[in-house]
Amino acid sequence: MTHRTRRVVVTQRFFDEAAIAYLQAEGCEVAIADLPAGQADGGLDHDQLVRLLAGAQGWIVGHARVTRFLLSALPELAIVSRRGVGYERVDLEAAAELGRVVTIAAGGNDASVADQAIGMMIALGRRFREAQAQMEAGAWSILTGTDLYRKTVGVVGLGRIGGSVVRRLSGFEARVLVATSRPDADYAARTGVRFVDLEEVLEQSDYVTLHAPLTPATRHMIDARALARMRSGAFVINTARGGLVSDRDLLAALEAGHLGGAGLDVFESESDPAMRPVTEALIARPDVVAAPHAGASTREGLARTNMIAARCVVAVLNGQDPPPECVVADGRRTKVPTA
Template identity: 50%
Template sequence: MARADVLVTARFFDGEARRVLLEQGCQVSHADVPHDGVDSTITPAMHQALLTARAWIVGIAPVTREVLQRYPQLQVVTRRGVGFDTVDTMAVRELGRLLTNTPGGNEPSVADHALGLMLGVGKRLAESHQRMRDGNRTVLVGTELYRKTVGLVGLGRIARQIVQRLQGFEVRVLAYDVVQDPVYAAAAGVEYAPLEQVLAQSDYLSLHAPLSEGTRHLLGSQAFGQMKRGAILVNTARGELVDDAALLAALESGHLGGAGLDVLGSERDASLQAVTDRLLALPQVLCTPHAAGSSREGLARSNLLAAQCVLAALQGNAVPPQCIVADGRMPLAA
């Protein structure tokens, strides 16, 4: 393979993955993305690297049609992660490029994180910690996860890992998904149900749906009104699945018991920052900065798979089919 330039804007890209690329003759450039990737601005450093890059390993940086057209030599975009709603997949196909992702890389980490948020909010860990820092040893009474009903909105790979982790808690698991797998559900003890039933019966509700026009603000005032009083919401998927203003109202009124949020609408919409600030000020809310997938192990797996996808594509070899999101390349001659 002739030397190929590879731009990496995914944070925490480790030395092992970089070594794999370098050993195959790639020239690897790193550039920081503004605001952890939510800004669509191409910085001067990114622009300079993209002028010659044939592959781009991205975190959550937007990859628009305009960007793809501006850098015609860019053949491969690899999303270090699973979600790809920040990439214009139609433009990838129409402009003859390849988009891949890294399924399986950070799923255990996200599943651990979601379970941690359930326990953290239910047992009021952040509140208790802050009180002790303030010199207050008053005991706060929380709620158990044991033998509760856990609702999953979306039953993909991450949600299934959560099901596995929940077995020791003897919970009842309800799931809503537009695509159902009754064989898996029967084996795992999961009950499929309409969304309204999942909302009404869940003590803990965890979101794992992809972001689309159909799922944007899937949970708003009406949905929160259908939820059980005192229920806890966990979101490690996409902030836009939730109307944060409606969530704030449901928490402030006491209808919801708490929320564990790794993602927020203000990540991509700065006008929602005031709502985020009010959510952060609530003692029953536990937030993390879109960090669910960022374990050392998960990042290492995802980085390595991203590098392998890039190399396979640039060398004309088969890319793992489970990693291909959109492929606009000409079919290989017979």
């Protein structure tokens, strides 16, 4: 069904033709931001965003900061649709008060990020990075690693991605410990996981993988004290949010030889440029496997999240409700949900 033309601006890279065609079929004029190579929308300032979004009713956004000031400057903007699941960079209270809707692409990237977390566990345990570096240098000596098979894995946070990781771990016959604010006895009975507190996860796990949102309560949940509680030689995997881990403390623990290594897709320097030297020191280490916040960036994962984000935009512009699991603020109902 075709509707009057509405302007939708996309400030994310890799927005595919199927999602564009869907928006156009629904009467939307689609504008893809032409960002310089290597720049993401998180690097755009207020004035740049205002120019890009002038006259837009819908915005499909990546990591740009969505402030009260910005929303006030864009009175026609009805929906901010994140092609992702985090929303800590969006002022939800301001969005609700100003009558806007904010959505996330719930369920679109669960499999992609879970695959990455498992892949990092295997790469760290089997020392893939170190082995290839030695071979490139001409040394073909064998480095002994460690299995994921039947190891103890601590999963911190049991949302959609954490649950996807738990399902994958069953194939490795892993003993799974879960730390979450919402333990579920039925889930434990079905899956065989044990719900424990964070301290027990840290003390017993061979691998600790983080899948929690970044909030004031979770910031630096993995700090020097937490790292000291971990088993000698254990691994930390963070594919969730920079800031859950104190990167400076993690670097110190690796330098001291306390940990076996770390798998990192997110870094504090993403939001704090002053932390860039710490990030560079981490990614230079042979016991660190790193990626540039790319956990959701598979062809399949991006296609799923692009379409979810597009469908949320169309629903709001048509005066309808997006899927409830995607809505994090709905100013049409003057309600701000809790994280």
